[in-house]
Amino acid sequence: MTTQFPVTSGSPLSDGETRPTEQPLLEIRDLAVSFTTAAGEVKAVRGADLTVYPGQSVAIVGESGSGKSTLAHAIIDLLPGTGKVTGGSIQFDGRELVGLDRSEIEHLRGRDIGLVPQDPMSNLNPVWRIGTQIEEALKANGFQGGRRERKERVSGLLAEAGLPDAERRARQYPHEFSGGMRQRSLIAIGLAARPKLLIADEPTSALDVTVQRQILDHLEVLTRELGTAVLFITHDLGLAAERAEHLVVMFKGRVVESGPARQILADPQHPYTQRLVSSAPSLASRRIQVAHEQGEQSGELLARHADQEATRVPDVVVTRNLTKVFQIRGARPGSSVDFTAVDDVSFSLKRGTTLALVGESGSGKSTAANMVLGLLEPTSGTVEFDGVDVSTLGTKELFAFRRRIQPVFQNPYGSLDPMFSIYRSIEEPLRLHGVGNKKQREARVRELLDMVSLPQSAMRRFPNELSGGQRQRIAIARALALKPEVIVLDEAVSALDVLVQAQILELLGDLQDELGLSYLFITHDLAVVRQIADSVVVMQNGKVVEHAPTDEVFDNPREQYTRDLLAAIPGARLEGAELAG
Amino acid sequence: MLWYLGRRLLQVIPVFLGATLLLYAMVFLLPGDPVAALGGERGLPQAVQDQIRERYNLDKPFLVQYLLFLQGVFTLDFGVDFRGREIMDVIASALPVTFKLAVMALVFEAILGIGFGLVAGMRKGGWFDGSVLVMSLFVIAVPTFVIGFVLQFVVGVQLGWLPVTAGRDPGFRSLLMPAVVLGAVSFAYVLRLTRTSVAENLSADYVRTARAKGLRRSQVTGRHVLRNSLIPVVTFLGADLGSLMSGAIVTEGIFNINGVGGTLFDAITRGENVTVVSLTTVLVLIYIAANLIVDLLYAALDPRIRYA
Numbered sequence: 109m110t111t112q113f114p115v116t117s118g119s120p121l122s123d124g125e126t127r128p129t130e131q132p133l134l135e136i137r138d139l140a141v142s143f144t145t146a147a148g149e150v151k152a153v154r155g156a157d158l159t160v161y162p163g164q165s166v167a168i169v170g171e172s173g174s175g176k177s178t179l180a181h182a183i184i185d186l187l188p189g190t191g192k193v194t195g196g197s198i199q200f201d202g203r204e205l206v207g208l209d210r211s212e213i214e215h216l217r218g219r220d221i222g223l224v225p226q227d228p229m230s231n232l233n234p235v236w237r238i239g240t241q242i243e244e245a246l247k248a249n250g251f252q253g254g255r256r257e258r259k260e261r262v263s264g265l266l267a268e269a270g271l272p273d274a275e276r277r278a279r280q281y282p283h284e285f286s287g288g289m290r291q292r293s294l295i296a297i298g299l300a301a302r303p304k305l306l307i308a309d310e311p312t313s314a315l316d317v318t319v320q321r322q323i324l325d326h327l328e329v330l331t332r333e334l335g336t337a338v339l340f341i342t343h344d345l346g347l348a349a350e351r352a353e354h355l356v357v358m359f360k361g362r363v364v365e366s367g368p369a370r371q372i373l374a375d376p377q378h379p380y381t382q383r384l385v386s387s388a389p390s391l392a393s394r395r396i397q398v399a400h401e402q403g404e405q406s407g408e409l410l411a412r413h414a415d416q417e418a419t420r421v422p423d424v425v426v427t428r429n430l431t432k433v434f435q436i437r438g439a440r441p442g443s444s445v446d447f448t449a450v451d452d453v454s455f456s457l458k459r460g461t462t463l464a465l466v467g468e469s470g471s472g473k474s475t476a477a478n479m480v481l482g483l484l485e486p487t488s489g490t491v492e493f494d495g496v497d498v499s500t501l502g503t504k505e506l507f508a509f510r511r512r513i514q515p516v517f518q519n520p521y522g523s524l525d526p527m528f529s530i531y532r533s534i535e536e537p538l539r540l541h542g543v544g545n546k547k548q549r550e551a552r553v554r555e556l557l558d559m560v561s562l563p564q565s566a567m568r569r570f571p572n573e574l575s576g577g578q579r580q581r582i583a584i585a586r587a588l589a590l591k592p593e594v595i596v597l598d599e600a601v602s603a604l605d606v607l608v609q610a611q612i613l614e615l616l617g618d619l620q621d622e623l624g625l626s627y628l629f630i631t632h633d634l635a636v637v638r639q640i641a642d643s644v645v646v647m648q649n650g651k652v653v654e655h656a657p658t659d660e661v662f663d664n665p666r667e668q669y670t671r672d673l674l675a676a677i678p679g680a681r682l683e684g685a686e687l688a689g
Numbered sequence: 690m691l692w693y694l695g696r697r698l699l700q701v702i703p704v705f706l707g708a709t710l711l712l713y714a715m716v717f718l719l720p721g722d723p724v725a726a727l728g729g730e731r732g733l734p735q736a737v738q739d740q741i742r743e744r745y746n747l748d749k750p751f752l753v754q755y756l757l758f759l760q761g762v763f764t765l766d767f768g769v770d771f772r773g774r775e776i777m778d779v780i781a782s783a784l785p786v787t788f789k790l791a792v793m794a795l796v797f798e799a800i801l802g803i804g805f806g807l808v809a810g811m812r813k814g815g816w817f818d819g820s821v822l823v824m825s826l827f828v829i830a831v832p833t834f835v836i837g838f839v840l841q842f843v844v845g846v847q848l849g850w851l852p853v854t855a856g857r858d859p860g861f862r863s864l865l866m867p868a869v870v871l872g873a874v875s876f877a878y879v880l881r882l883t884r885t886s887v888a889e890n891l892s893a894d895y896v897r898t899a900r901a902k903g904l905r906r907s908q909v910t911g912r913h914v915l916r917n918s919l920i921p922v923v924t925f926l927g928a929d930l931g932s933l934m935s936g937a938i939v940t941e942g943i944f945n946i947n948g949v950g951g952t953l954f955d956a957i958t959r960g961e962n963v964t965v966v967s968l969t970t971v972l973v974l975i976y977i978a979a980n981l982i983v984d985l986l987y988a989a990l991d992p993r994i995r996y997a
Contacts, residue, residue, distance in 0.1 A: 186897055210906065218903025225901070230894040233913050235991055244912070245902040281992045297902060 131202065133305055133337050134160040134183070139196035141175070141182050143189065152178040154361040155196065160305065160337050165328075167340035167352035167369070169384070171605040172576075175361040176341050177226075180307050183339075184221050185213045201304065219249040222298035222336075224327075226310040228290035232282040238293050239278030242266065242300055249301035269296040270326045288319040295327060299334065306331060309341045316468040316632055317676040324351055343605055345384050346635075347678035349373050357381045387610035424594055424626050425457040425480060425513075430489035432475050449475040451650040452489070457594065462620065462627040464641035464658070466634060466673070472650035473630050477596050480628060481515055482506065494593075511541055514587035518599035520579035524571040530582055531567040537589045556585040559622075560615060577608035581615070588619070596628045601636060613640050635677050638662060646670050697981055701974070708973045709762075709966060713755045716962045723960025727771060745771075745963075758963060767967045770956070776964050779952060780971060786855075787941070787948035788975075790864055791933040794872030799926055802876045806883025806922075807915060813888045822884075825877035837870040837943040854945040867944040871937055875929050882925055886918035893917070920990050927983025931976035 141153040153175040160166045168176040181187050183198055183205065198205040200220065205213070217223075225231040232241060242262045251258060259278075266274035269292040282290055291311065298306055308327070312320040328351065331338050342348050348355055349369045356366040357378065364378040376382045432450040450472040457463040465473040478484040480491055482498055491498045493509060501509055514537075517523040524533055531553055538549045554564050560581040571579055580600065587595050597616070601609045617640065619625060629641055637644055637658065644661045646654040646669065653667045665671045724741050727733060733741075742748040745768075746757050761767050767776035809818040828836070844866060845853035855863040890896060891914055899913045938950025949968060956964040988994045 184901060186900055188892065188897075214900075214903060214905055216903075217901055223898070223901035225894060225898055227894060231898045233895040233899070233917065234993055235916055236912070237992075241899075244899070244904060244908070248903040248905070248908070283993045294898070297898070301903065 130161050132159045132199070133162045133164075133201060134158070134339070135197075135199040136179070136183070137197050137199075139179065139182065139198060140194045141178050141187065141191060142194050143191050145190070151194075152191070152361055153182065156358070156361070156363045158356055158363065158366075160339055162304065163332075163335045163337055164354065165331070165338040165340065165352045166354045166356060167342055167348035168356045168358055169342060169345055169348045170358035171343055171607060173360075174358040176343075176358045177309055179358070180309055180339060180341050183307065184217050184223065186217075186223075218245055218303065219301045220303050220305065222301070222303035222306045224291075224294050224298040224306060224308040224311045226313065228287050228294055228315070231294055232290055234282050236281075237278065238266070238280055238282060238285065239263075242278070242293065242296055245297045245300035251301070265296040265300055266293065268330065269293065269299070270322070271296075287315050288323060291315060291319075291323055292326075295323070295330070299330065299336070302334060303336065305337045305339060307339045307341070310343070311340075312347075313342070313344070317634070317678075318468060318672055320678070321676040344678050345373075345606070350678055357384065383607060387607055421458040421460060423456040424459040424494055425628065426454075426492040427456075427476070427480065428454050428490050428492070430454065430476060430479055430491065431487050432472075432479060432484060433487045448650055450479070450486075453645075453647070453650070453652050454489075455645045455652065455655055457626050457628055458642070459593070459626050460620070460624050461642040462629055462640055464629045464631060464637040464644045465647060466631060466637055466644055467647035468632055468673075470649075471647040473647050474598055475650075476647070477515075477598055477628060477630050481513060481596055482509065507541075511590045512592050513594040513596065514590065514592040515596045515598060516580070516583050516587045516600045518602055520576050520583055520603065521571075523583055524579055526571050528571075529567070530569050530571070530574075533571075533582060534567075534586045534589055537586060541590060543590070552589065553585075556588055559588065559619065560585045575608075576604055577612060580604060580608075580612055584612075584615070584619075588623075591623075592625070594626045594628065596630070598630045599632070600629075602631060602633060609636070610639075616640065634662075634673055646673070694985075697984070701977055704977060705970070705974070709759070709970050710755060712966045712969050713758060713962070714751070716957075716965050717751055717754070719957075719960065721960060723771070723962075726960065741771075754962075758966065761963070762967070762970070767963055770961050770964050771959065776967055779964060780968055783947060783949045783952040783968070784971065786859065786946055787934055787937050787950065790868055790871060790937055790940070790946065790948060791930060793861075793864055793868035794875070794933050795926065795930055797868055798872035798876035798879050798929070802879025803883050803919070803922060806880040807887055807910075807918075809880070810884040810887025810918070811891065811910065811914075813884070813891075818884070821880065825880050828873050828877040833870060833874065833939050834943060836873055837867075837940060840866055840870055841943060856945060857947070859946060864946075867940050867946060870943070871933060871940040875925075875933070879922060879925060883918060883922050886921055887914055890914050890918050916990065920987065923986050923990060924983055927979050927986070930979040931972065934975060935972050 136156060136158040139153055139156045139158075140151065143150045143152055156175070156179055158166070158168070158179070168179065170176045178187065178191065182191070182193055183200070185205075185208070187193075193206050196206070200216070205216070208216070232238070239259070239262045242265055243258055246258055246261060251261065253261070262278050263274040266277055271277050271289060271292050277285075277289075282293075285293065295311070298308075311327070312323050315323065324347070327338070330336075338352075340348060340352050349372075352369055354366070355369045355372045357364050357372065357380065359378075359380040365372060365376065365381045372381060373385060376385045430450055430453040431448065434447045434449055435444040436447045453472070453476055455463065455465075465476060467473045475484065479486050482491070486499070493513065498506075498509065528536070531550075534553045534556055535549050538544065538552060543549065544552065553567060557564050557566060562578065562581055562585070566574070566578070566582075571582070574582065580603075583600075584595075601612050604612060613636065616627065620627065627640070629637070631637060641658045643657045644654070645652055646661070646667065648669050654661060654665065654670050656666075661670060662674065665674055724738050724745075724747060725732065727741070739748070746754055749757070765777070767780075769775055770779065805821055809821045812818055841853055844850050851866045852859075852863045855867060896909060896913050899909045904912075934949060936950075937946075937948055938954060940946075941948045941950040949972070953965065953968055955961075956968065
């Protein structure tokens with residue numbers, strides 16, 4: 109045997125399929141997992157097959173609820189609550205894992221199979237130092253050596269995971285770390301005992317694209333050096349195809365397709381995979397662009413653009429030199445430090461178009477949006493709505509102004525009152541603004557539900573009975589209730605699965621055409637921007653670094669920062685290969 | 690940290706002034722004339738009454754009385770009560786017993802409450818959890834004096850394991866049963882609080898991470914579940930010390946302990962304003978101190994809490 113992990117350098121797509129002589133590291137056959145609920149047994153995984161060879165990287169792709177995380181957790185017996193393996197087998201290194209007793213599986217965890225969990229914010233215990241939490245992983249897995257050696261090893265692991273100044277970092281607590289730093293610590297924990305297999309459960313989906321890319325690059329290098337096999341769990345097809353040699357697509361608890369990443373991307377067989385490939389924003393957008401370049405199919409799109417250029421559309425929202433300074437409690441009592449969240453930001457939103465505000469978290473985009481909404485007072489600068497400076501409005505005029513601009517927020521679970529029925533949620537703004545009588549309001553709610561393509565019977569239901577996508581539709585219906593001219597969408601599709609995301613974006617596009625709405629679209633996801641925005645404002649550290657039409661930003665980014673953001677879109681590196689192949 | 694401590698200690702001053710003023714006003718407004726009542730059925734001659742009033746400053750306006758009381762506090766001389774005893778001595782004889790009793794009750798409820806709560810929370814929905822929950826409901830629902838009398842009769846009289854009453858200068862054995870009775874209700878609350886907190890933390894992401902690291906179950910429980918679950922429990926325990934001290938009156942009555950409860954009750958019925966206010970003030974100060982300790986403990990348990 110030459111090398112365990114054949115790497116044609118630079119190309120993660122190297123076809124790792126030809127390993128007939130090798131013994132698989134992990135072999136899952138016909139696995140079934142169920143949860144017992146009050147309503148009966150729910151089958152989360154039904155007959156899944158999966159093989160991972162030593163040193164190979166495999167990705168399980170699917171939307172939330174497809175059973176991909178359940179499958180991964182079943183391997184190391186970490187199923188939540190009432191979850192139980194009800195059939196099939198999991199062979200690891202020639203050993204059957206199903207039915208192992210507790211101490212045997214505890215012995216296996218960490219030592220043979222490591223886990224990098226999903227959400228770095230909640231996966232570290234807030235009350236223990238980072239170093240202590242890594243040390244635990246060493247102690248539990250038979251690390252030979254005394255206290256001193258252990259401490260040194262902890263710093264070594266942190267440094268290896270890409271944290272500079274590791275010795276000092278090890279003495280800090282999780283809350284002193286950023287999301288990216290926490291994820292690096294979790295990777296250090298996962299790899300601490302040098303496992304043969306690392307399960308990475310959506311390891312970066314909670315992070316900004318640029319950070320995500322750095323961490324995944326680093327993980328790739330590390331696992332390649334150590335010869336660790338990696339099992340990725342992700343909902344992002346672009347990311348999966350870029351990072352793994354082999355893809356496994358799961359849908360409703362079943363593996364519907366599996367094969368080399370490149371092959372699945374180029375020629376998806378199962379209808380679900382086909383849908384997934386066509387709606388992955390990073391890939392789909394590229395298609396639009398190609399079509400665009402070739403002058404095909406997107407004639408309509410071009411026509412609309414040409415239209416706008418010709419008939420100088422008026423600006424509906426204009427911000428001039430918008431600045432917001434927050435005072436942050438200083439190190440010493442009584443002292444305070446000024447923090448400029450938004451720094452001299454000017455942009456304009458043309459009526460009937462979509463302006464995307466793009467940047468990483470902390471770039472000030474949400475603060476800017478809150479000032480546009482009139483929810484935050486600017487420290488200096490002005491927001492003009494339809495030619496009127498918003499800060500000059502009196503209480504009554506401000507109330508009227510709020511009717512004309514409405515928000516939709518990121519988290520559809522948090523922005524709907526769980527105690528309000530859907531009817532009450534949508535009707536509330538109408539009632540507050542004294543629109544019509546009870547009958548008219550009810551008719552309007554029905555009309556709104558039609559607009560967002562939900563059945564009218566949804567009225568009597570409560571938020572917890574609806575899916576994330578349905579809730580976001582409700583939030584959009586509520587925003588539309590008062591017939592606003594502008595809608596501010598603050599990461600409105602970021603929490604949704606790709607397919608649902610595509611549906612909501614489509615809905616937003618239709619509504620814009622129908623009602624002549626203007627959107628201020630705030631997002632960290634450039635792939636989404638491409639699909640919906642007419643022009644883009646790129647923000648970094650509170651400042652505007654680029655403000656241009658969408659096509660220009662994508663085809664010809666002027667600023668390095670914009671280029672970094674673009675390069676960080678998962679799957680961006682793939683497109684050339686895919687289209688060429 | 691030092692700055693925080695200093696600021697918290699400074700906060701004691703307005704709390705102390707506010708509490709004493711409020712207490713003094715309330716006691717002052719109580720109906721009835723304690724001096725007139727001193728003579729019983731026949732009453733005292735007016736001249737004697739006036740003399741007593743003058744001696745205890747009861748003839749002066751409210752605010753003057755209050756300021757004179759404050760002067761007494763700062764010179765550590767509360768004066769004497771109607772029976773001629775130094776009020777300082779009254780407090781000194783009542784407080785230690787009650788304090789001992791309350792601390793014993795606190796230790797009892799903390800150890801057993803957290804222990805039972807942990808096991809119940811770990812096995813939520815099991816038979817242990819079920820029976821412990823019913824037991825705790827029972828303890829909360831049944832009045833303290835019923836539990837007290839039953840325990841006194843069974844353990845003290847019939848089985849003879851522990852002294853029936855405490856009496857003068859009670860030791861550990863004599864106070865054991867009263868402490869259990871006093872802490873019973875809080876024990877039930879601590880148990881339920883711990884149980885809920887543990888059950889919630891068990892499904893936390895970082896607990897799963899700890900298990901994925903390969904830690905044994907006992908390590909996961911001790912280092913990750915228990916410590917995080919104790920944060921709300923510690924808050925409750927701290928606040929409870931104050932309630933235990935002032936709430937001991939029933940228990941003290943049952944077991945014949947000369948503590949704060951009985952003394953305070955006596956002083957109220959006889960209208961001994963200064964005794965009432967002094968004793969209550971001491972309780973307030975203990976309460977504040979307990980809360981300060983809780984806040985400091987909090988920081989030790991949860992590093993996210995910063996003092997600024």
